[in-house]
Amino acid sequence: MADLTDFSRLEWESRFVDRLPGDKVLENHTRAVSDVAYSPVQPTAVTNPKLLAWSEPLGGELGICNPKDDPHSIDILAGNLILPAMKPFAARYGGHQFGHWAGQLGDGRAISLGETLTPAGGRMEFQLKGAGPTPYSRRADGRAVLRSSLREFLCSEAMHFLGVPTTRALSLVATGEHVVRDMFYDGNSQAEPGAVVCRVSPSFLRFGNFQILASSGEHGLLKKLTQLLIQDHYPELDADAPDVYALLLDEICRRTARLAAHWMRVGFVHGVMNTDNMSMLGLTIDYGPYGWLEPYVPDWTPNTTDAQGRRYCFGNQPGIALWNLERLAEALLPLIEDRQRTQQCLALYEKTFHESYARHLAEKLGLESLEHEEDKAIATGMFELLAAAETDFTLFFRGLCDWPDGGSDFVAAISPAFYSATAMAPQLKSRWLEWSRRYSVRRKPNASAGMKKVNPKYVPRNYLAQNAITAAEAGDLSVLDRLMKVLQNPYEDQPGAGDLAVRRPEWARFKPGCSALSCSS
Helix, strand or coil: CCCCECHHHCCCECHHHHHCCECCCCCCCCCCCCCCCEEECCCCCCCCCEEEEECHHHHHHHCECCHHHCHHHHHHHHCCCCCCCCCCEEECCEEEECCEEEEECCCCCEEEEEEEECCCCCEEEEEEECECCCCCCCCCCCECEHHHHHHHHHHHHHHHHHCCCECEEEEEEEEEEEEEECCCCCCCCEEEEEEEEEEEECCCCEHHHHHHHHHCCCHHHHHHHHHHHHHHHCCCCCCCCCCHHHHHHHHHHHHHHHHHHHHHHHCEECCCCCHHHCECCCCECCCCCCEECCECCCCCCCEHHHCCCCCCCHHHHHHHHHHHHHHHHHHHHHHHCCHHHHHHHHHHHHHHHHHHHHHHHHHHHCCCCCCCHHHHHHHHHHHHHHHHCCEEHHHHHHHHHCCCCCCCCHHHHHHHHECCHHHHCHHHHHHHHHHHHHHHHHCCCCCHHHHHCCCCCCCCCHHHHHHHHHHHHCCCCHHHHHHHHHHCCCCCCCCCCHHHCCCCCHHHCCCCCCCCECCCC
16 A cells, blocks of 8 residues: 555645636625536634544545544544635535425535545545535534434445445544534424534535526536536546537436445435435435335335435335436436437436346345346245335345255244244245245355355444444444444454344334434434
8 A cells, every 4th residue: 555645735626616617705604606616615613623533444545544643634624724725615506305496505514625636546526514604504504413424424434335336434523512403303402512524526516516507597507517527527428429418418327227226235225315415426425314224114214304205215216316317317408409318318227227226136136137037026026025024124135145055944044134023923934935945946056155245244224323323422432433344344244243233123113313314414
C-alpha cells in the first residue's frame, strides 16, 4: 500500500463549481433558487468535534490515514475548517416524494467540500452530511443526529462489502452539540447528540438534479449538466453521437436495474425511494429510514411515514425504480426528443432487472439458472413458504448453503431461520419437505461453497445497528467497532461472531429503531 497522507494535506479540485453556474446570492438563508446548479455555502462550526469512527478500508483506498491524532483533519471532517482550495457548495435539485412532485429540494444539510484524486487515478467527491443549514434547508436546521449518522456510516460500508453498488462513508464525527428531533412525529421532541458523516462518491448527482432543470425550463443548463455527467462518468459513450442522451439513459437504466436486483438479493429495503434519492451512477444513496428484511414479509417497510401506503416496501422496490426512471426520462426528453426512444430505455431496465435478479437467485439457490420451468416453480414455491410463516430471509439462505448434498434433515438445517414453532406445524413441514425433495434434484452438485459467496452470514440488522447506537450514545464505541469489522467479511464464517448472525430477538420486534424508523434524523 502506498504511503498514506493526512486528510488535511489532500489536494482539492472543485470541478462542479468551476464548470457550472452557481448562486450569486451568498447569504445562507432558505429561498427559491433558479438558473444555477448549486449554491456556495460554508459549513457551520460545531463546539467540540470528536472522531467516533473511521473506515480504515476506505481510507486506505483513498490514501488517507486515520486522523485520530490530527485535530486539523478532524476539524475539516466536522465542518469547522475549510481549506483555501475548497469551494464548498450545496447542490440544487428537485424530486418526486412519495409519488408527488415536491418542487425544489436540494442539499438541505449536505455540503460538498470538493474532489480529490485517488491513488488509483480516479476522483472522489467528499460531502459532509449534518454540517449545518443551506439555502435548501427549508424549515430544518441542517444538522443530523448521532443515531441516523451512525446508521449511514455503518450501512454504507456494509453494503460495499456485500458487493452492492453504493456511496461510501469515511468518518463519523460527534459535534459536541445536541439536536432536537421528534423521532416519530408524535409531539415528543427530544434533544439528541449531533454528528456529521463524511460521505464519499464519484458523484452525488441524482435524478432530481435534472428534474428541477427540466421542470423550470432551464434546458440550456440541463444540456450542460448532462454533457458533464457523460464526460466525467460515462466516458465510454461517444459524446458526438446523435443519440448520446438516449444512450446515457440506456446505461442509467441498466445500472439502476442491477442495483435493484442487488437490493432484492441481500434483503435491503431503502425505505424512501424518492426520485431525489436515486443516483445517476446507479449507486445506493441517502441512507435514511432503511431496513433489512428479517422475517420474509414482502410488503414490509422500515419507514413509519410509509406505513399506510407501503409505497417503498421491499417487494415494490423494482417497480418503484422503474417509476422513478420514467420521471427521469421525462426530464431528459428536451434532449432526447423522442418519447418512443425513452420507452426503449425503460424496457431495457425491465429486461436487465429480470435477467440480473434471476441470475442472483439461481446463485443463491445453487441452481444452474432459472430458465427451466421446474427451477422457476422451485423459486416460486420457496417464496410462498417463506411468507407462510415468519422465516428469516438471511438465515434461510445461509442455512441452505450448509445443507449437505443429498444430506441430512433439511428441516433441521433451516430451522434457525424460523421465528416460531408454527412454522413447523405438520402441514407446513410436509410442504417444506416436498419442496426440499424437488429442490435437491435440481441443485448443482457441491454447490455449498459457491452459495456461501453470494448468501451473506452477516448483515447490519436493524437491532444490531440500534445496539451500536445505544452504546455510542453512552460513550461506548466498542459495539460499533466490532460490528464494522465483522461486516467487512459478510460471507465468511468468523469465530466468535455467532451472536451477530442470529435472528432478531423478541425484545426488538417493536422497539424503536429495531423495527421501524422515521425520516426524522
